[in-house]
Amino acid sequence: MSCMLVSVVAVVLLSSEVWGKTVTGLFQSDAARQQSGQFITTFMYQGDNGLLVCRLENSALAAEKESRLLLYQDLDSDMDNLSCSQRLARAQFSISLSQDEHNQTIPRQSSPTAWQALYADRYTCQEGSVIPAHADLTFTVLLFNPDSAGNPLEHFSAEEAGLLSFYFLLLLSYFIACCIYVQPLLQALRKGGPMHTVLKVLTTALALQGCSALCNYVHLARYSRDGVGIPLMGSLAECLDMVSQVSMLYMLLSLCLGWTLSRGRKPQSRPLQWERSPASTAVAVGGVITQGVLLLWEQFSEAEREHHSFHAQQSVAGLLLMALRVVLTLLLASVLYQIISTERSTLKRDFYLCFTKGCFLWFLCHPVLFLMSTIFNEHQREKVVTIGVILCQSISMVILYQLFLSRSLYWEVSSLSSVSLPLTMSRSNTRGRY
Missing domain, CATH: 1.20.1070 (Rhopdopsin 7-helix transmembrane proteins)
Structure with missing residues (x-):
């Protein structure tokens, strides 16, 4: 019984502070070309003040490659029938990755809605061109929902809240x-x-x-x-x-x-x-x-x-x-x-x-x-x-x-x-x- 008490106290102490969801990885031009936009993550936003933060380690290379982070609301199967350029043009938000950190506010959601993030650059839709031997871009993406006070600090996607x-x-x-x-x-x-x-x-x-x-x-x-x-x-x-x-x-x-x-x-x-x-x-x-x-x-x-x-x-x-x-x-x-x-x-x-x-x-x-x-x-x-x-x-x-x-x-x-x-x-x- 004492062990159970210690365990409960320990897990309660872990829940003292809330930060944001973190997705780390590499932006790859090859993957972006194969998929007509490299899939990064999905997050279900709800309410006001939703936020996406993207951090890069080599913003100069990202600017040279004309890197973009594309946000789609309710990405469906109809997108598969579109050409590469049409698919990229359908994005609700296109964030030009030319700085070390980018913040994107998500508009108010009347009901919880899934958003998908894709990566694309100047080589994504140029199937006949050769992709230069650049290093891949290391990124960190954080996604936030508003907490009870309305501040974008809640990590959990809407289907995980509670x-x-x-x-x-x-x-x-x-x-x-x-x-x-x-x-x-x-x-x-x-x-x-x-x-x-x-x-x-x-x-x-x-x-x-x-x-x-x-x-x-x-x-x-x-x-x-x-x-x-x-x-x-x-x-x-x-x-x-x-x-x-x-x-x-x-x-x-x-x-x-x-x-x-x-x-x-x-x-x-x-x-x-x-x-x-x-x-x-x-x-x-x-x-x-x-x-x-x-x-x-x-x-x-x-x-x-x-x-x-x-x-x-x-x-x-x-x-x-x-x-x-x-x-x-x-x-x-x-x-x-x-x-x-x-x-x-x-x-x-x-x-x-x-x-x-x-x-x-x-x-x-x-x-x-x-x-x-x-x-x-x-x-x-x-x-x-x-x-x-x-x-x-x-x-x-x-x-x-x-x-x-x-x-x-x-x-x-x-x-x-x-x-x-x-x-x-x-x-x-x-x-x-x-």
Whole structure:
């Protein structure tokens, strides 16, 4: 608990000051000719006093090459049908790069609008000419949105605004919950019992999710200061979240298949263990491997984006991942329906119904939120999905904790009907403990 307190204090201290987004690189004449304008970055401005700052290390060479920084509002696919000179002429702003630093104010945006920055020079549209062997231009571009006081100091693009505050509140909630419930949970884990393995897996998944939120907060807090952040922390957050997702999937599949497959062939006098039959193991491991491959594929397909959310799912892999979750939900629904429809005990039926709610919330929140996000504006969709998925999965974990840990269900069901519960210990071990 003390370590968690130190971590929360540390990340809070990182958010004391806000600077601008920073993009560094090289202006290259070759790339500008190949692309009819070298792509630099995209930023979604909102409100008044948006600002772009461009700094050069060799302004004399830039002036010799007639270098320009072009700003486009809502650059669309129609630009691909235009000639090179027509494409460059469509820019809303053309900044002549002849000094060490250039400032460009963005006009007021009635609604958040994406702007793209391209680089061009005198050689961009001259396909038949030879580009002289000049050195590339080193640049630094900073992009700012207005902060709450109206000053151009806020780094975050419109679709990212508010995520830093959300992760701070999420960490604060984790910390408060940890202070309240960590002692009873540790006592339950020390005692063991029928749900010992489930509680360990559930606690591990929740801890991984909390560490992922902490890494995301550290990355975004640093990102708000220098516009770069700590990409390693962002990647680590995504990795931890993937491991948490895989752990929960394996646990839920194993429990449901264990309950179903064991009913027809195990005598009721024997307590149930974690089901390790070939059929259940094959389905659980297959589902885990498929989800893991899709998660990795989704991350690699989104790697070219400067900054993205793990829950954005804007690629083919992301869509397949959501389809997999829907299929798994249907599988779990059929399995749990068989159990509930044949169960005579009201107490055990309520137990399975509550478990079903937790499963459905975990698997269906992402596809449902993704569909719901289409009714929101473009700059709000990613935040709706990201925040909604994290909150829904956290609520799902709370439901499962209450189910397996509360006295009203966990202790009553485990003592009155231990033969129908998953992951129970042997009867001899139970007698020895209690």
